[in-house]
Amino acid sequence: MKIVICIKQVPDAKDVRLDPQTNTLAREGVQSIMNPYDRHALEEGVRLAGEQGGTVTVLSMGPPQAQEVLREAVACGADEAVLVSDRAFAGADTWATTHTLAQAIRTIGGADLVLCGKQAIDGDTAQVGPGLAERLGFPYATCVKKVLSCTDGVMQVQRLMDDGYDTMAVQLPALLTVVKEINEPRLPSLKGKMKAKKLAIKTLSAADIDADPAQIGLPGSPTQVVRVFSPQARGERTIFQGSVDEQVAQLARELQQII
Amino acid sequence: MDGFFADSSLLGINKKLSGGEPHRKGGVLDYFLTEEQEMIVDVARRICDEMIVPQRAHLDETEEYPREILNAMAQADLYGLYIPEEYGGFGGGAFEMALALEQVARGCTGVATAFAASGLGAYPILVSGSEEMKEKYLPDIAAGKRFAAFALTESGAGSDASGIQTTAVQDGDHWVLNGTKQWITNAGEAGIYTVIAITDRKRGARGATMFVVEDTDPGFSVGPKEKKMGIRCSSTREVILKDCRIPADRVIGRQGLGFITVMKTLDLSRPGIAILGVGLGQAALDEAVRYAKQRVQFGKPIISFQAVSHMLADMAIQVEAARALVYAAARHVDAHPDKASKPSSVCKTFATDMAMKVTVDAVQVLGGYGFMREYPVEKMMRDAKILQIYEGTNQIQRNVIGQELNKEYTK
Missing domain, CATH: 1.10.540.10 (Acyl-CoA dehydrogenase/oxidase, N-terminal domain)
Structure with a gap:
């Protein structure tokens, strides 16, 4: 199974600031990290490849310094790393990004499974996963919290919903976006770090991936940020399992902790 | 203080040192790691x-x-x-x-x-x-698939390893072990145990042999988890061998080599105990400095009082001196494994005595808060004590060093 994980280098959430003029993120002088949801996508990919057999390729669109997160992904178990990088990609919104990533995946020979984090913690759109699936013509499932099975080219997954979870099946090749509940990402290993240091990261330009100039970078991005605001917060939910008696006992325990 | 470091960074000195990295905060020297x-x-x-x-x-x-x-x-x-x-x-x-x-x-x-x-x-x-x-x-x-454990100590054999009572008797192509090992770290969690037993009491120091015992061997069991003052998450139990029957190929090296293997093992492993003192001392220093910077009394952070800052300075001096010694000793042990006794005893004693002192001082810097379990330094102080005791008490280490000195100056 060929698994491609899309990862994004994002500013560390600890020091995020907004540029008041443009309503976009100020990235100057901010420490960069791997998007936290992407760590879970990577872990799931490495786990699945170990269980099913296969390779894990990490893919990122970004400036040359995005190599850092790709190397970290290799240190955490990925086999290969590809960076799509070109000045022409600068200023891309999710429309342009999905075109670029789709072209890159085609260029490296396609994939049986593409995994993405639910969303990036900087843009927070959650559009790139589904958008990329559309571009590739893959079925997809978002907010996956558990992979139940993967047999005969069909994956059974659980999707985290506000009011519980959905179980669904997707036919491979497919794309999944994952939530943090899916696993506990591993930390870099010594052998992984040594491999990451030596690994030559494949870098692809706009020309290399045969990108449509009208669909990349700022000129290919129809998005305009009009206003930024915080949505109303919704509380955490817990669903009790088991018999009625067990559920009542759990509820009583929870209530006692509050009191 | 600040002025001095600002100046040296202008000279580019700090850039070369690893001291600027977060994990080396509070450290002093560059050890030129690869x-x-x-x-x-x-x-x-x-x-x-x-x-x-x-x-x-x-x-x-x-x-x-x-x-x-x-x-x-x-x-x-x-x-x-x-x-x-x-x-x-x-x-x-x-x-x-x-x-x-x-x-x-x-x-x-x-x-x-x-x-x-x-x-x-x-x-x-x-x-x-x-x-x-x-x-x-x-x-x-x-691979960490199976953990190992070392089983030497018995109720009557601590510092004096010659008091071992566990026996191994050959029976055809098997050995049969009987005895109880005490305070064995990792017991009950490990799958592979290296155990010393007496195979021929008449032969004295050459009468002991080491064996590999597996947790699945017949006659192998462990006692309940001991309740300890510190390092409480680690598992410490008895290893009980009752007619424990193992195949002959489990002898480590050959019969009679037991004590020599134990001595060589401890020479190699003691820098590992010494460095626990360094890591622990560094953690206590980190907590003490952080606290002293934010704790305000008499209108000032307490780090600005000389009584406190000198304590912190002494802690930093001791931690770094121990680190430099342990790093050097570990490198020596790797280069000269046959001449490892004295350096490994020297570094174990110094670094673990340091850890005890520095953690006690960290509790003092934090005052009443340091005594509370809500803050991490009281645990550090409890954890430090065992370092002066296990893998050879610091008194036994001083015996080793004293004997070496005696020998060296006789020549």
């Missing part, structure tokens, strides 16, 4: 900061064995650091192991003890085992 050695520090540091520090208070409170953290350390390849590459290890030595242990101990000495104990259990196989025995056991130990 890129691979820096990677070891980095891998272990992240496990410390992201897994151990958030869980240590819980582990101390519940005395739960840190299986999840140890598995993560195995996945990060830390269990094979000192094991040769041909047996699936990293091919490093006591120094590489020390670099990892220092970071782990900075988080929790209990976790670090559980981790280090597997190394202590593996060393007898490494120093005296046959090729077949190494091939059989070391790859699993290097």
Whole structure:
């Protein structure tokens, strides 16, 4: 199974600031990290490849310094790393990004499974996963919290919903976006770090991936940020399992902790 | 103080030192680590900061064995650091192991003890085992699939190892072991035990033999988990051998080699205990400085009072002196394993006495808060005490050093 994980280098959430003029993120002088949801996508990919057999390729669109997160992904178990990088990609919104990533995946020979984090913690759109699936013509499932099975080219997954979870099946090749509940990402290993240091990261330009100039970078991005605001917060939910008696006992325990 | 460091950074001095990195905050010297050695520090540091520090208070409170953290350390390849590459290890030595242990101990000495104990259990196989025995056991130990444990101490045999009562009697192509080992770290969690037993009491120091005993062997069992003052998450139990029958090929090296193997093992492993003192001392210093900067009394942060800042300075001096000594001793042990006794005793004694003193001082700097379990320094003080006791009390270490001095000056 060929698994491609899309990862994004994002500013560390600890020091995020907004540029008041443009309503976009100020990235100057901010420490960069791997998007936290992407760590879970990577872990799931490495786990699945170990269980099913296969390779894990990490893919990122970004400036040359995005190599850092790709190397970290290799240190955490990925086999290969590809960076799509070109000045022409600068200023891309999710429309342009999905075109670029789709072209890159085609260029490296396609994939049986593409995994993405639910969303990036900087843009927070959650559009790139589904958008990329559309571009590739893959079925997809978002907010996956558990992979139940993967047999005969069909994956059974659980999707985290506000009011519980959905179980669904997707036919491979497919794309999944994952939530943090899916696993506990591993930390870099010594052998992984040594491999990451030596690994030559494949870098692809706009020309290399045969990108449509009208669909990349700022000129290919129809998005305009009009206003930024915080949505109303919704509380955490817990669903009790088991018999009625067990559920009542759990509820009583929870209530006692509050009191 | 600030002015001095600002000036030296203008000269570009600080840039060359590793001292600027977060994990070396409070450190003094550059030890010119290779890129691979820096990677070891980095891998272990992240496990410390992201897994151990958030869980240590819980582990101390519940005395739960840190299986999840140890598995993560195995996945990060830390269990094979000192094991040769041909047996699936990293091919490093006591120094590489020390670099990892220092970071782990900075988080929790209990976790670090559980981790280090597997190394202590593996060393007898490494120093005296046959090729077949190494091939059989070391790859699993290097991968962290099975943990190891070292079983020497008995109720009547602590500092005086000649008091061992456990016996092994040959019976055809098997050995039958009987006896009870006490305070065995990792007992009940490990799968592979290196055990010393008397095979011929008449032969004195040559009458003891080491064996590999597996947890699945008939007649093997462990006692309940001991309740300890510190390093509470590590597992300490009796190992009970009752007509424990093992095949003849479990003899480590050959019959009669037991005490020599034990001595060689401890010479190699003691820098590992010494470095636990360094990691722990550094953690106590970190907490004390952080607290002294933010605690305001008489209208000023208490670090601005000389009484406090001199205590912190003394702590920093002692931690760095110990680090420099242990690093040098570990490198010496790797280069001259046959002349390791004195350096390993010297560094173990100095660094662990230092850890006791520095953790006591850290509690003093934090005052009443330091005495509260809500803050981490009281645990550090409790954890420090065992370092002066296990793997040879510091009094026994001084005996070794004294005897060496006596010998050297007689020549």
